Amino acid sequence: MNNNSWSLRISFKQRIWLFATIAGILAIIVIGILLDSSSESQKPIDFNINMSIRNIVPELGVTGKYLARELELPLDVSKKKSVRTLGVTRKELDHAIEHILSHRDVMLKYYVYVALVLFGLVFLVRLGRPDGSDIKNYRDWYPRIPYVIALLLSVTIAGFFLGKSPNPMEGLVKVFKSMVGLYPDPAIKAIAFGFFIILAVIGNKMICGWACPFGAFQELIYSLPILRKIKQKKLPFILTNAIRAGLFLITLFFLFGIIGGRKGFVIYHYINPFNLFNLDFESLSILLTVIIALGVSFIIYRPFCQIICPFGFISWITERFSIFRVRIDKEKCTQCGACIKACPLEAAKGKVERKRLTADCFSCARCLNVCPVDAIRYTSIFKKGRVKKSRYS
Known part of the structure; x- marks a missing residue:
């Protein structure tokens, strides 16, 4: 595909669209930076094991049940006693707090997601096909370079630079976690999830295809030019979707205590590939998930998105309304x-x-x-x- 041919063929109106889109993206990012810096919270107080769960959680933005789960205590454990009397060591408390803080949303990422989706949408709808282009030039339409640039920005900026949260998968899972008392303010989590759904509906799975950092990482690997000679595989959709839907339902059964009899167990917690962007491999299962998903991406398109991601399943349902x-x-x-x-x-x-x-x-x-x-x-x-x-x- 000739990217130079495409750039020379786009019309004057399309160039205006391109420059206006870039200006809009820059404005979105600047606004995001200004609002994010103005809303930065104060540095958390120095937690210690003589404090109770009730004293600690207000600074973390989670519930007592959530902290209890992170400390591997029963969810109904006393929240008034010091964590020391509950048998928690300073190392265990520090590790739990560090993990909870890694899940805090970086507000700027929401603006980055909007910017990436905006760029992708304008490119697909208005820029990819030069105005008045003859059908014989169809091979020059929709060059890959703009898409690759968006994917690279997603991985580097929305991924490694800004960290793992927020992301579409956790946006969905946190709604259900708040319903069992692991997060306060379920309405806030629902709004965050709604944000991702809106971006998925405006453009068909655009948040997944153009902005999700782990999805972008898989896409980049699958798209490597050196792999063009490799016979890449297509998995039967009926199989992948059944696995993805089944895993989602099983997760809900565990989370609500229908299976196991204990609320708060989240399967996705142990296979969350977004930990990659914090370089936080707290369990072997997470590391293996990342390695396998990225490794399989050489021959299968977005394996994590197809087979595991719960947001991928929900956004597949909403495709009917895109x-x-x-x-x-x-x-x-x-x-x-x-x-x-x-x-x-x-x-x-x-x-x-x-x-x-x-x-x-x-x-x-x-x-x-x-x-x-x-x-x-x-x-x-x-x-x-x-x-x-x-x-x-």
Whole structure:
């Protein structure tokens, strides 16, 4: 694909869109920095083992049950006694507090997520295809470089620089953790989760495809040019989605005490790959999850997203309501299979075959520059005029 050809072909209006988008992104980041710095909390007090759980938790923004769980104590343990009398050592307390603080949301990350999704959305809807471009130049549409840049920014800025929290997966899990008393203010957690859902609905799984740092890391590995000669595999969607949904339900059963009889056990806590961005491998299972997910990414597209991520499952459900998405003109489509071959999942196949339940679409744009009859667009479900709603799926 010729990225130079694309940059030379975009129209004057598209260049205005590009510069306006960059200006908007910079404004979003500056606002985020200013608001984040103005809301920085004071340094936590010096905790010690003579303090009670009740005295400690207000500074951490969690509940007594959450701290008790981190200290490996029963959730109903006395919150008035000093942790020392509960058998907790200073080392154990420090480790628990360090882990809790690592889960604190860095507010600036929310603005970074918005900026990345905005860039991806404008690129897919307005910039990827040069205005007035002839169909014979379709191979030059939607070059990979802008996408790769967004992925690199996601991994470096939203990942390693700003740390693991917030992220889409924890945004969902924390809602349910707050429902069993591990976090105060369930409404706040619901709002944070709603933020991620909105970004997933505005553009089809855009938060996952363009902004999630661990998703971006897997995408970058899968997209390495040296892997083009390797026969990469597509897993059956019915299998991956069943595993992902089943794991989510089992997690809820454990979390609410339906299985095990003890509330507060979170399976995702032990397979959370976002710990990578804090270099915090508190358990061997987390380290193995990261190694396996990134290793398998060489031959399978986003394995963690497909098989494990609970937000991936929920955002797959919300794809039915996404405003901007890949749409296929049923009248133009010759079912040549080019988009099916280009798609790393079974999403394009599901759309072409008009299946009710299609695989996740991460808005990666691979299908947008392979159709020889111009039957595929990334557009709004409300688009009228050239794109007739009745003809597009």
